Amino acid sequence: MIAKIFSSSGALGKAIPGFQPRQPQLDMAHAVHDAIKNGTQLVVEAGTGTGKTFAYLAPALVSGKKTIISTGSKNLQEQLFHRDLPLMVSSLGFYGQVALLKGRSNYLCPERLNRQLIESHTPQADPELLTQLVKVRTWSSETKTGDLGDCEAIAEDSPIIPSITSTNDNCLGKECPSFEECFVVKARKKALDADVVVVNHHLFLADLAIKETGFGELIPEADIFIFDEAHQLPDIASQYFGQSLSSRQLTELAKDIEIGYRTEARDMRQLQKVAERLAGAAMDLRIILGDTSFRGNWREAIKSQAVQREILRINDAFELAYDVLKLALGRSQLLDAAFERCTLLKNRLERVCDTTISGYSYWYECTPRHFSLHITPLSVADKFKEQVAEKEGAWIFTSATLAVNDDFSHFTQRLGLEPTKQFSLPSPFDYQSQALLCVPRFLPEPNSYGVAPKLVELLEPVIKQNQGRCFFLCTSHQMMRDLAELFRQTLDLPVLVQGETTKQKLLTEFMELGNALLVATGAFWEGIDVRGDALSCVIIDKLPFTAPDDPLLKARIEDCQLSGGDAFSQVQIPDAVITLKQGVGRLIRDTKDKGVLVICDNRLVTRPYGSTFLQSLPPIPRTRDLKKVSEFLAQTNQTEVEQVEQKAILEN
Template sequence: MSDVPSPEVAQPDDVLPLGELEDVDEVLDAVVARMGGARRDGQHEMARAVASALQHGERLMVQAGTGTGKSLAYLVPTLLHTVRSGERAVVSTATLALQRQVIGHDLPLVADVVADRLPREPSVALLKGWHNYVCKHKIAGGYPAEEDAALFDVAAAAPSAAEEHPAGAGREDSLGAQVVRVRAWAEETATGDRDDMVPGVSDRAWRQVSVTAMECLGPTCPLRSECFPEAARQAARAADVVVTNHAMLGIAASGSPGALPEFDVLVVDEAHELPARVTAQASVDLTAPAVERVARLARRHAADAAQALEDAGSVLRTVLTETPEGRWADALPPEVEGAVRAVGDAARQVVSAIKQDSVKAGASQGDAGGALVQTRSAALVLFEIADRLLSDRLKNRQDVVWCSRGSGPGEPTRINVAPLDVAGPIANALLADRGAVLTSATLTLGGTFDATAAAVGLGGGDYRASEVPSPFDYGKQGILYVARHLPPPGRDGTDPRVLDEIAELIEAAGGRTLGLFSSRRGATAAAEAMRERLDVPVLVQGEDSIASLVREFTADPAACLFGTLSLWQGVDVPGDACQLVLIDRIPFPRPDDPVMSARAEVVAQRGGNGFMAVSATHAALLLAQGAGRLIRRVQDRGVVAILDPRVAKARYGSFLTRSLPPLWPTTDPAVVRAALRRLRDEQPA
């Protein structure tokens, strides 16, 4: 935990000229009236704080409770400021749902309302990672056919891609039929954006029609003038406001500043997610199958180097088969280091053998140019991973490196590398020398901004803070129930007494339950037990896509939905369908989590409390997000039930509860069951 006290709450009225404040208030009122909504004081408070921060180039952290309407509260002052000042703003979200809301509804509405107050019409653009757009040159045969397996698990720089593109997407079609559909769609789409294709296709099919930025032929591509990702980037370079996602911010923070256009203002919605997304973008892994596949690609273009790379892949496979799982604290084991060095040397030979002139010369010769650049870029990725593993970053505590076994049949053993800390890259690449607004419903943990500020590089207090109250009366709308009488969670599965408690609560609520579990095994075991005991539908994550499960849960008031991390954040089920949120245990990270354990060690070495700074902070954020699933509207009523007695008994329990919405607290199960029955009986049959 940071020792730096949180800044005082921002007072925008004192620092922004009154005329501009009135303008922000007036426009926000007009936008809300256009939507048929009512004025919310918290929304105006936030809008004025944002306007002041942009005007003075400050970093502002705004915790805006659920129901505040924070997207309009930052879009109105941002659009007014960018057009009037000539600056460009980047607005980033963590989820596809919010991104669609911003670009498809909120921004056009605000732009229309402010148009007559500005010297010109504002312009907006949407920007995603290269791989999210169809490649016309690849469709035209400019690249060799993709193999079944992906070369690397490279993130597509799309927020929460799994929620929109699950592994089963397009399962009603064969791979060939899906590719045919994409080809037909590519001839009529104006954007080439994968998310604009309905119904979508599987990841395997999409790989047949898209390329990464490294695989792109660039200016030598014969279809450059028709390039969808390049068109998106040109639009972004001309726009006042660019809407993107946290994965793109992660790419920019990880050493690729050109991933984003030049910008003067940054607005980060769902800012609590930013450190995790930047960490994910800066993390890579190395496997023997990946090395062997690059060697196969290289056979046509660099035979000698390809053989060396294939031999290195075989050595790596043998070494990793005999290597135990776990984190390496200071250096790679000697045999692993030797295998990685051989991979790096051979990959460098492949890159050297494929000259850039050869790529240019082959650009117009069937798939020759595409094959060359694909091979060269794949070998370059291998070389960069090997070089990072062999650098001093592990010894200097910049990276965390560990070995992991595949969890399923055929999954390879991996050498994983992740950054130990992303606060510096976020602060230096994204926040320095510009106005920035970071907002979320869960920025204060344990009652202060300290932990979140430290995670994004603002631990020195170089920011202003504003805590905007929610329009909800949490104390009257909901109950926080901690089952103090239950046994503490163990490692041997769910205790029968916990299952009894779950059944009694669901029965009292008449279904209407969102069950948030810390493991897939726990969710499945509880679902099976409830299906045997209760006469209510119990839906379980993994049995269908998240979107389908949420729709079914919302449509049937008697239904329950059980799941893990994907349900803790972003699921929005307002109304009577969700009146009980069950949380099985405090969501601490696993003790053997390599990144979390390494971060805790560093805190302890510096004299801090590693458990509180890392594990408790991680758990507090997830608990706050999970509890936030209950009250989504002014009319909502219900109970958040935490079945882990440590919240009431452990010393860190108060830190966790200070991070939650201020619901009315109790540890009395009879009181909670009676309240749930009253809510159940109030509902129409």
């Protein structure tokens, strides 16, 4: 049956114009079918263009079994649910129910919206926020899903979103006056009734962590679990099997106490004092922690007397909140829930400040307005393995980047997997003719002083010749900012920079301009699909080794060394190889794409480990001569011009 579906005269051949059977896609579909049939684990690295989405969707749909599909991000989740899944459902004549399930923070909470509207009429309220709240209320009367991603009236990063959505901490559950209208409950009910549910890794792993504590669950049980972009799982799992406390949680608790005081307990002035103390203590610790966009070692930071003093102030604020909220019990559901959260967060503060427990990394992170304190297990293998064994069924893991030099152990060991089958599928792209990889001569040493000006001088002619149409992927925010500033001074072409607007707007602008240079970091290394001549040059500033002072990396290195391993070859190189493969994958996205990849790091050719990186990449022809790059781009651009002219002649 699987072979028939993927034949030129089969279901996909009839549904997709120009569909061509591909052996790697068929091989993967057969392997997924066998894993489902036998209830086993499967790990597949499927190169870009293999068609892995259809290769796992078809066997899952024809199996008739309950299926959970988890993707790496909300964007991929939307693409799968709204584009790929409907096509497969239609072509296979699938009559089951499908559902999209996101995390709580994506769904409007009617109760919290009502409370915010009441609060926004006070003299202290921001009129702009009130305007946004009114727009959301209008939208809420029309929406069926409550998914704020569909609400065009507010930006995706609007500051009002945390105040009109719920968290596990502040949800009132069945005690909520708006429980019957709850969009989270409706989405979960639809997921429970569905045959195929599309989630994302963050939601799936958050749900596993909640189940482990014995509390309610959001994701239903299933027979088949499929993870796309599975390379992200180990790091995301580490976040959810640990614990964290953030200033955002403290300020949200303070805000709810303030609203409870203003709306339902006006005779308890102490509630206002509690709210002020909590918010103030959180802000003071944020200031003491220092720099923004920084990850630090919490074990080291908490030794500081200044930090200890602020932790004591937060603890005192919790004590006061506990005593006052206890007196208010029964007055209001909001204040009752705040009492429960106060107890929970106080215990969490004690846990993250007890840095004596081994087997965990203790770290903190700062943004301009907030901080978060984290304890992260160095290994999630045992916990994840336990969950897999408990749920049984088929577990399928796939991505374009899972192996390091054809070795899957770096991925499987971190999750405690024991796959019955694991293999790599080659990409159908002809890299020999479609691409060129250049590691230029005369590169500055990585991390040396003044790297950015030298890279701009070296690569500006390439970007000019290609008329933009280039991604410059950086390994740090500082390098991104430095390069962007210098390119804006020297290039006549548009220079777009990550962070100056939303990711989606930036991509749309890049495509519409047709001659831009996009300078970006982390978020643009993966999950970006720009096809055709809109992108024909990808430049990477250096090999993407995680910063050596990153507390999570340091802890994993120490753990590896304690067990007698070589941390550089077992931890740092595999991580960097997977990241580099993701960045390289931005260039060739289609059989008609052509382009140049420039990696500005001599270590690829001067260090022994450079061969591990090169052997893990697609078989792209290599050069060290930028003149060869110019020739390749000139030939590519000439071909594009000829194709446009030929098309114009045919149309006339």
